[in-house]
Amino acid sequence: MYLYLKCWRSKFETRNRCTQVDGSIDSNVVANKFANHFHKTYSCNNASRAAELYSQYLTRRHEYQGLPLPEDIDVELVSRVVYDLKRGKAADLDNLTAKHILYSHPILPCLLGRLFNLILLCSYVPSAFRPSYTIPIPKLQDCRTKAMTTDDFRGIAISPVISKVFEHCILYRFGHLLKTIDNQFGFKKGRGCTNAIYTIRKTVEHFVDGGCIGGSTVNLCSIDLSKAFDKVNHHALFIKLMKRNIPNELLTVLENWIGDCHTCIKWNDVTSMFIKIDFGVRQGSVLSPHLFAIYIDDMVTHLHARQRSFIVLYADDILIFAPSIQELQTIVSICELELLSIDMCSVLALTY
Numbered sequence: 001m002y003l004y005l006k007c008w009r010s011k012f013e014t015r016n017r018c019t020q021v022d023g024s025i026d027s028n029v030v031a032n033k034f035a036n037h038f039h040k041t042y043s044c045n046n047a048s049r050a051a052e053l054y055s056q057y058l059t060r061r062h063e064y065q066g067l068p069l070p071e072d073i074d075v076e077l078v079s080r081v082v083y084d085l086k087r088g089k090a091a092d093l094d095n096l097t098a099k100h101i102l103y104s105h106p107i108l109p110c111l112l113g114r115l116f117n118l119i120l121l122c123s124y125v126p127s128a129f130r131p132s133y134t135i136p137i138p139k140l141q142d143c144r145t146k147a148m149t150t151d152d153f154r155g156i157a158i159s160p161v162i163s164k165v166f167e168h169c170i171l172y173r174f175g176h177l178l179k180t181i182d183n184q185f186g187f188k189k190g191r192g193c194t195n196a197i198y199t200i201r202k203t204v205e206h207f208v209d210g211g212c213i214g215g216s217t218v219n220l221c222s223i224d225l226s227k228a229f230d231k232v233n234h235h236a237l238f239i240k241l242m243k244r245n246i247p248n249e250l251l252t253v254l255e256n257w258i259g260d261c262h263t264c265i266k267w268n269d270v271t272s273m274f275i276k277i278d279f280g281v282r283q284g285s286v287l288s289p290h291l292f293a294i295y296i297d298d299m300v301t302h303l304h305a306r307q308r309s310f311i312v313l314y315a316d317d318i319l320i321f322a323p324s325i326q327e328l329q330t331i332v333s334i335c336e337l338e339l340l341s342i343d344m345c346s347v348l349a350l351t352y
Contacts, residue, residue: 018138018148031272034136034265037150039275041230045345050233053343057235066248067177073116073169078109081168085161092160093133101161116166123252129163130257131274132282133266157263157282167286170250177246180293181300183308186315187289196314200321203309207323216323221332226345228316229292230280234258236342237281237295244294289315299338307331 021030044050085098101108119125136153140146171178185196207216225231237258241251261282265272281288296316300308310322310331320335322328339346 021148021153022150023147027268027270028272031265031267031270034134034150034153034155034267035272035275038134038155038230038263038265041227042275042277042279043231044233044279045226045231045343049340049343050235053233053235053239057239060239060242064242064248064251066242066251067245069120069247069249070173073113073120073173075110075113077169077172078113078116078165081165081172082109082112084168085165090135090158092158093131094128094160096161098161101165112162112165116169119166119253120249123249123256125253125257129160129166130261132157132159132261132263132284133271134158134263135266155263155265155283157284158266159282159285164286170287171290174246174250177244178290178294180290180297181308183300183311184293184297184313186313186317187293193314196312196319200312200319204321218321218323219325219328220319220321221328223318223320223332223335223339223346225296225316225318225339227280228296228344229283229288231344232280232292232295233343234279237291240294240298292316295342296339296344299335302334302338303331307334311335 019025022033024030024033082098082101085102087098087102089098091097115126134155134157136150137156138148139152139154140148146152185191185193185199204218207218234255238251238255241254258281261277262274263277263282264274281291292315296313299318300311300313303311307327307330310320310327312319312321318335320328320331322331336346
């Protein structure tokens with residue numbers, strides 16, 4: 001009987017389908033519980049440090065100019081982006097999907113190109129680009145094994161599909177200003193987790209097998225960033241972008257866009273009230289991964305050339321390794337200082 005029930009569940013039941021959260025099964029109640037939960041999550045780690053970053057941002061922003069804008073976003077670029085959009089994704093709040101854009105009238109890329117150029121020229125983002133809806137995704141593979149709470153979910157935001165086209169165009173036009181150090185293996189085309197593992201393995205073998213005189217031990221430490229994407233300080237991010245001399249028009253667009261985003265929670269067929277995203281970057285946005293990578297990029301660039309080879313990043317996962325405990329401690333201390341400076345909370349894992 002047990003084997004029969006197990007087989008039935010594996011074929012006909014969804015293990016990650018959750019109907020009860022925080023002791024409630026009413027969809028309206030659950031949706032608003034998630035809204036309150038995520039609203040609390042989109043907050044700073046340290047209020048005094050957040051105030052200092054805001055002051056630094058205002059001082060730097062006052063006289064900022066940046067590089068001139070490159071060439072306009074042309075019809076060919078918009079058409080290429082639309083053609084490459086992933087099909088089968090969830091519809092946005094207006095029930096639009098990539099297929100609607102792809103199979104629309106051929107004049108649409110021309111109109112979108114003009115719209116995107118006007119956005120950059122006027123440094124203003126249309127209000128329809130700002131709202132999104134967030135779907136709570138269980139962190140556990142099997143929701144039936146425990147009583148689920150809002151802490152057991154992470155949110156994936158579904159943005160307006162036309163805003164995604166604009167974000168892709170920004171990546172094409174300004175990608176050279178959004179590059180990060182080679183130690184970051186996340187969010188890069190043609191690079192991934194296997195590349196990061198290979199790099200770590202070859203470096204460790206170099207030390208252990210005698211790359212150093214007489215061989216060496218290797219000491220490792222991982223840094224866990226607590227709710228990293230949800231805690232990004234917008235003013236610290238804008239300071240990082242100004243250091244890269246991005247065009248003033250693009251910076252103003254990002255300030256206007258990121259600083260005034262709203263989302264609601266969709267649970268089953270119910271949507272919650274809208275909440276404002278005061279901190280963090282939306283998971284599910286096209287630009288968010290690249291902006292987050294820029295946000296923590298200085299953690300590596302502040303190390304000297306030799307030390308940089310001892311750190312590997314994959315999104316918000318950070319692994320540090322060194323041939324000695326002393327060297328490891330030095331690198332960890334530098335990384336922690338940078339994380340504190342951008343109001344990011346970290347937790348050290350075991351050292352081997």
